[in-house]
Amino acid sequence: MNIEHPRQQESTDDGHGARKKYVTISVDDGHSTDLRTVDLLQQYGLKATFYIPGANAERPVMKPSEVREIDRLFEVGSHTLHHLRLTWISEEEARREVCDGKKASEDMLGHEVVSFCYPGGKFNRRAAAQVAEAGFLGARTCRYFQNDFPANPFSWDISTYANTYPAYVQLRHCLLEYNFAGAYNYITTFKARVPWASQFICALEAVSRDGGIAHLYFHSWEIDQNGEWAELEALFKIIAQYSLTPVTNGYLFRRWHEKRGSVNSLPQV
Numbered sequence: 353m354n355i356e357h358p359r360q361q362e363s364t365d366d367g368h369g370a371r372k373k374y375v376t377i378s379v380d381d382g383h384s385t386d387l388r389t390v391d392l393l394q395q396y397g398l399k400a401t402f403y404i405p406g407a408n409a410e411r412p413v414m415k416p417s418e419v420r421e422i423d424r425l426f427e428v429g430s431h432t433l434h435h436l437r438l439t440w441i442s443e444e445e446a447r448r449e450v451c452d453g454k455k456a457s458e459d460m461l462g463h464e465v466v467s468f469c470y471p472g473g474k475f476n477r478r479a480a481a482q483v484a485e486a487g488f489l490g491a492r493t494c495r496y497f498q499n500d501f502p503a504n505p506f507s508w509d510i511s512t513y514a515n516t517y518p519a520y521v522q523l524r525h526c527l528l529e530y531n532f533a534g535a536y537n538y539i540t541t542f543k544a545r546v547p548w549a550s551q552f553i554c555a556l557e558a559v560s561r562d563g564g565i566a567h568l569y570f571h572s573w574e575i576d577q578n579g580e581w582a583e584l585e586a587l588f589k590i591i592a593q594y595s596l597t598p599v600t601n602g603y604l605f606r607r608w609h610e611k612r613g614s615v616n617s618l619p620q621v
């Protein structure tokens with residue numbers, strides 16, 4: 353895996369107690385429109401993790417040669433073997449989805465895969481334990497409006513999902529996921545903004561000021577379907593103007609463990 357050293361000098365946490373300031377992007381599902389996202393990320397010097405399932409009955413997954421091309425430039429994470437919601441299937445089936453998905457990705461790429469993302473954002477204690485037992489370093493959720501390192505790396509939340517919903521839908525989603533801090537942050541830090549790009553600018557502002565992680569998540573297929581490539585590029589341009597360190601999700605998972613001394617020798621991600 354040809355990643356990941358932040359291209360900028362890390363700007364804080366230099367022994368004076370200030371918090372580091374990161375920006376990371378995750379892109380789910382491995383649709384071929386991800387290749388357009390790759391071009392944009394490169395254009396603006398940003399980093400990302402692409403969570404790609406082995407197969408997906410909901411929409412096509414790109415060819416292995418294309419996944420390997422993305423892996424050469426960015427990080428590829430696991431999104432299970434068949435993109436099944438882990439909380440909707442049996443314990444044994446869920447374990448196979450997690451473990452066999454990891455092995456399939458590693459066989460395809462020829463190196464270890466350390467980052468995981470729950471299909472549909474569906475997870476519970478059992479799923480998180482299975483992901484940890486499989487040897488992943490962390491797992492991303494679909495809980496929004498969070499800009500901090502989490503207490504648990506297997507429930508790693510994000511700042512903004514690039515899809516526009518009314519404010520009441522955002523709040524309802526937070527409450528359904530028991531994401532009470534996210535609901536509070538949506539009203540305060542994110543100013544109850546509705547357009548997703550505008551929301552993420554709130555995350556950039558907050559992290560610039562207080563430190564933490566501004567984490568944007570989207571599906572390229574959805575950006576394409578909604579005709580929002582211009583909005584995505586405009587946001588990438590804005591992100592690049594902030595003095596945040598662009599990193600992959602895997603870099604942050606690794607940092608989480610390093611800070612706690614829970615892993616001695618980790619792969620470079």
Ligand SMILES: [Zn+2]
Binds near residue numbers: 381431435470472
């Ligand atoms: Zn997905």
